[in-house]
Amino acid sequence: MVDGTGQHGRQRGEGPRRQGEIFDAAxxxxxxxxxxxxxxxxxAERSTVNKTTIYRWWPSKAALLGAALVGTPALRFDVPDTGSLRGDLEALVxxxxxxxxxxxxxxxxxxxxxxxxxxxELAVHARTFFADRLARENPxxxxxATRGELPPDADPTLLMDLLAGAVWVRVVLRQTPIGEDFARRTVSFVLDGVRPR
Structure with a gap:
């Protein structure tokens, strides 16, 4: 990838820096x-990068936003390793x-x-964002599975959809307060069900 300065700019590390500025602006x-x-x-105006350079890297604003969602540090979080599936899922929630x-x-x-x-068009690029997140969460x-906490036919994508979907609905759609034990209760419902034990 090159920026407006050409090959030499990339060698000096300006390409990645400029890319980050474009992502932040977008x-x-x-x-x-x-x-x-x-x-x-x-x-282009906010990032002070020529728009022809932006178009050279991404053909549309949807493509740019798709790359920005994956590439920006603002939307990343560390994958937990608490020693148990339940603890890891609570940390992910x-x-x-x-x-x-x-x-x-x-x-x-x-x-x-x-x-x-x-x-x-943006939805197509957003799928890359979710695929990237699932790849990061796979460990x-x-x-x-190695610890015997999941059956062989477990569906990690469905598990994360259920958990992240609960957060999305509660926070964005319902806009209701989240209790301190929300993660624990949500993971418990998904892993244990709601029937009396």
Whole structure:
């Protein structure tokens, strides 16, 4: 990847730095103005990168946002290793909860995922974001399988959909308070069910 300075700029490490500035500009403008009002021109102005350079790297704002969602440190969190599947899942729920409630990540995540629901092109690129997250979370389930905490036919994607979906509905759609034991109770319902033991 090269920037407006060409090959020498990439050798000096300017390419990755400029990419980060473009991602920051794109995501902050998305949170401020929404997807429909977001333009490459505005991203170029805020990041001080020529728009022709941006178009050289990404053919559309949807492609740029898809790359930004995966590439920005603001939406990342460490994959836990607590020694148990239950502990790891509770930590993951807490991480998703923080992602959707603490600015600036919350503003970006909510705006991006809401935009993906209305833009088929962005939705295609957003799938890369979710695939990346699942790939990062896979060690949780691999370790759990090794410890005998998961059956062979367990579906890690479904598990994470149930857990992250609960956070999304409670925080974004219902907008109701989250108790301190939300992660514990949510993981318990998914792993143990709701019937009396």
């Amino acid at each position: 995501l902050s403008l998305l949170a401020e103005n929404g997807y429909e009002r977001l333009t490459i021109e505005a991203i 807490d991480a998703v909860l923080a992602l959707l409630t603490k600015p600036p990540a919350a503003d970006v995540a909510v705006a991006a995922l809401a935009a993906a629901a209305h833009s088929p 949780v389930f691999e370790r759990a």
